[in-house]
Amino acid sequence: MSHTFDPTILREYDIRGVIGETLGPDDARAIGRTFGTMLRREGGSKVAVGYDGRTSSPILERALIEGLTSAGCDVLSIGLSATPMLYYAEASAEEVHGGIQITGSHNPPDYNGFKMVFRGRPFFGADIQELGRLSAAGEWLDGLGEVETRDILKEYVDRLLLGLDGIDHSILAGIKVGWDAGNGAAGPALEALAERLPGEHHLLFTDVDGHFPNHHPDPTVEENLADLKALVAKKKLDFGVAFDGDGDRIGAIDGEGRVIWGDQLLMIYAEDLLNARTDSAGPATIIADVKASRALFDHVAAHGGEPLMWKTGHSLIKSKMKEVSSPLAGEMSGHVFFADTYYGFDDALYAGVRLLAASARLGKSVTDLRSAMPDMINTPEMRFQVDESRKFAAIQEVEARLADSPAPEIQDVNGTDGVRVTTADGWWLLRASNTQDVLVARAESDSQAGLERLLAQIDEQLALSGLERGETVGH
Known part of the structure; x- marks a missing residue:
């Protein structure tokens, strides 16, 4: 037995997809079974589980709990809850070693997903990719976990x-x-x-x-x-x-x-x-x-x-x-x-x-x-479609160009996450989204003229990489 996920749902910070298209109860069951296996291999044995108000959440919760218990994990079920209530249940109870919240966050109603905590730390990035690999290989532990239901609202x-x-x-x-x-x-x-x-x-x-x-x-x-x-x-x-x-x-x-x-x-x-x-x-x-x-x-x-x-x-x-x-x-x-x-x-x-x-x-x-806050003039977050194969490469190209021949007006180039460039006018940012095939841009100045100059610099760098700021797309 094994389970292969639709690759689009294994995201950087969580697992998220469209119900009935890329995500369903079989996925939830496999997530529970694999997460439970990973937790038991690191000495954990109990997982808190909560879910949001989406119509698909109760079905996913039942399947998720089936998967966790079949891997030998006990479950603390807190029911309908906000995500921080799940985090609280995981952080405040010594006997709980992990947590999974079923939630589509701020996405449209037909989406749903899973946010996870593993032994007190976020479960993301390489953890989620490893969950996908173990599921596809069917590398699961077996067991018979128990379920405890607790109302934590008052505490x-x-x-x-x-x-x-x-x-x-x-x-x-x-x-x-x-x-x-x-x-x-x-x-x-x-x-x-x-x-x-x-x-x-x-x-x-x-x-x-x-x-x-x-x-x-x-x-x-x-x-x-x-x-x-x-x-x-x-x-x-x-x-x-x-x-x-x-x-x-x-x-x-x-x-x-x-x-x-x-x-x-x-x-x-x-x-x-x-x-x-x-x-x-x-x-x-x-x-x-x-x-x-x-x-x-x-x-x-x-x-x-x-x-x-x-x-x-x-x-x-x-x-x-x-x-x-x-x-x-x-x-x-x-x-x-x-x-x-x-x-x-x-x-x-x-x-x-x-x-x-x-x-x-x-x-x-x-x-x-x-x-009392200073009046800064900002753009909204501008998100525009760029092919998945180009988004990170384009950012690297911009960073390399600015490192090789910085314009005289550039005071600082910060590569912490994408490229954030500071000038006398303010700053602009270009970064690749970790979750979508988009580039994100933002600029801030203390004058409208300064903001226009910053946007011109963004457009110049995009053009040098064969790209342009297209229509802004949603999250």
Whole structure:
């Protein structure tokens, strides 16, 4: 017996495909059996399993558990849950050695997939390729695992509320916040959390519905924040928070309806964390991905932190955090990772609590914190189709050209993840997506004229490699 996956579903950070086309119960069963085999070979024996609100998730969950138990692994089943609840179940229980969340994240309703944790670390990249190889070879252990069902909602919400420790709740009593769960899996936890938070809280779309009837659950796309903006304006709220489909990415707006992007949120969190840090603890390394604004890195340095630019991808960021003992990291995509008094995984509900905490500790409204940020002119993330065989090669060509004959206006070329070029006008980025046949471009300046010059440099480098910025494609 063996199982071969459709090669398109074995991605860099997770396993993801279209139900009935590239992904189904047989795949889930094989994932469970192979993951369980890999875990047992490294001394593990128990796996936490959760699933999001997609209509296909319960079927995949049953098959996944069948696979895990047939490999001899015991299963802690937490049922319908946000992804960070699964991460919490894995991180907080000593007897649990791995975790698998069934989720399509922010993808359309016909997608689904699996995010995995293996002995306390992200399971991605080479791990996923090895899972595919072992499945195709049928190299499985046999056994008969047992299944335990546990409702962790209350203890998870208890843990979230510790994010307000040390803050006088009377300071928060007058705060008014809007929350948009987007009919995603975070809805039930958000309801339970809001009941216990100080202040006034208004909730949108907490009913879990895998068809996402109100709007697509990706809080980094501004049009998906329209309902939240309307709520904040109508009720005169202090700020608003939105979640993606599985609750591991946060979006936010201030009291004036301005979007607070991922790197801007990280500026707030970093200022709060660094202000509270004692000198004896030494400078804290704060990590952000290569798409983040220069303003963030400057802000971290100005508050005594060590800014570190790293590769895009939640698994890559989490791994780097462990390596350098970073207490805080984030991405433009809304993944925020707290390890100072939390577990180091990306949890949008906890990030929402920490936004309340930061506002209280800093003594400023979220709107004031947003207003204090420098006005940078950015492009949105531009993603354009490039043949799979060309995408990485093109980036290497750009990097080689800039290394051989840098233009006089170029101040720095950073090759951490793609090519990020700094000039007097600002910076531009070109990188190859790890998950799609696209190149990603972004530029930032403090003037429109500067931005145009940066875009011209991107276009010049693409043209030298026989490419051009085509129409922007989705995630």
